[in-house]
Amino acid sequence: MNLLTRSSINYIFFSVVAFVIGGIIFYHVIKNVYYRQIDETLKTEKLLIEEQIDFSDSLPDFRQVFSHMIEVTVFNSPKKKFEFIKDTMIYDKTRDKLLPVRQLICENTSIQDQGYIISISKPLAETTQMITTIVGTLVLLFVFLTGLLIFVNYFISKSIWVPFNKTLENLRNFDISSGTSLALTETRISEFRQLNKTLDRMTKKMKRDYINLKEFNENASHEIQTPLAIIKSKLELLIQSEGLNEEQMGMINSVYEAATRMSRLNQGLLLISKIDNNQFHHTEQVDLQKVMEKTLEHFEEIINLKKIRILHHFNAPACPQMNPALSEILVSNLVSNSIRHNIEEGEIRITMDSNGFEITNTGHPLTFPPEELFSRFRKSDRTTDSVGLGLAIVNKIVQLYQFDIHYEVKENIHRIKVDTHAAKKPD
């Protein structure tokens, strides 16, 4: 539900409630005013009748004087003074039906000590009709006004929120890794201007931090290369020295292995930051089947050593537009991953069609949640020698070209599917 619908619905709801309550109150007020008027008339008539009764013995023909709805009954014994007004129905002989009336009934004793009851009735039909008409007209007027208000409000709001919607659209399309900044349109409304200004400042800062971080990553990785090169070369020289005992050799070896690991790790991070920085801008149509075949040949010996069976079925080559070096890294990382986490005498199935490829391999159960598979430094405890960046790099490449990657594991069969169909040139 958008803001406009929401506000309109609220508006309608509260208007309806206000009109219902207002209508009821209005109806009662009008009714009271009329009733009071009727009651006054009734009382005046009663007074006139009482005067007549007091000053003359005979009762006048009230029917002619007032209306046919007056009845006076005279008794010989005195009556206690008593008077009330009520709504009731009486039978109208001329129209042969019951009519709603306002009726005043008064019991009293005259000067001559005769008791009498006066009953005066006023038909209400006209009054009710009048009240209904007045209230009805007013309600109609209210409804029309409210409708008009909502309608006008809707259109005004719509035009008022235009800059906001534009800002929203801009934000949605904002990509921190792309070079473009948030292009916000000018607006005269100060709140929106403030919002835009704040957003602009925020995104600029974000962008600056992001670039700083990227630069830091890349610089740090570069700067680490040289000391690492020194460590490794000095160690290599040290290894060549004569007269080292086994213990010393062992220690040197550990250091050497650690340095090698570190340099691999560093190269992996450097590669990730290069992909992030879009330094692989050259793209061409890459035949992934050829890349796959080359990779399998490259790993042939390891596959044979682990006695892994390779079953491949290439329906058609997938030929996405991408950087050739990255295509090799993508395929090679996925294949080496399926070899590394495989079991002795396991199996790897590779299928490919023009939409992408799929690698299925036997292996051990995953020791962490599958959604963390593509995050950095996530590795199973089984193969401690890997640096844990391979699939993070795969993920980066997949993101860069907007491929789809899908992973699932079922009964120790791992399946990774790469859909290159949605391939798009990076900006």
Add this chain to the structure above:
Amino acid sequence: MKILLIEDEKELSSAIQSYLTRGNYLCETALTYNSALEKIHLYKYDCVIVDITLPDGNGLDIIRELKEEYIDTGIIIISAKNSLDDKIIGLDIGADDYLTKPFHLSELNARIKSIIRRRNFGGTNEIILNEIRIVPEEMLLFIHEKETTLTKKEFDLLIFFLSNKNRVLTKESIAEHLWGEEMDMADSYDFIYTHIKNLRKKMLENGGHDYIQTIYGMGYKFLTT
């Protein structure tokens, strides 16, 4: 053989120099762009190793200058930047090889050997060691003039050993030489073992010497003495 090493990092430069000197090269060093230019104008080198990022200039310019004067000098670029563009430009203007830091000294040594062999200064490309004769381009190995067939990996391994005679070659450097850097599997070490076993067997069967020595936990050494 005269080699010029242009590298601004003093420690790295001295390590490379001392490794190369042991391999009977005459290795001179230049720590800056200007001293490097001076040296290439004064002397003739068989091979020049250039770091692209120097504090006072770009290594690529040195290559351009060098190529103008001595067309047949071998050039190896070493760089901390594993940049494809630099690599392409470097190879385009006449460099023979590109190595990313950090590298194994044995790998650098093997690349130098290979370049010098390819440059063919003596007229022949063959590697001869006692009873062994190798024709690298055709992947041929003769032991006592009898042809012995090797797989491609075994052949690469043998040449790598011969380029680094009497040196300890670590398992890592062998693995990287044979399979490249992406090979970070423990399995690959098992493989080196298998390959070396096979190579040794083939050489022994054909009357060759047992040259390959295992250095426990560390790697292997090709002993000729």
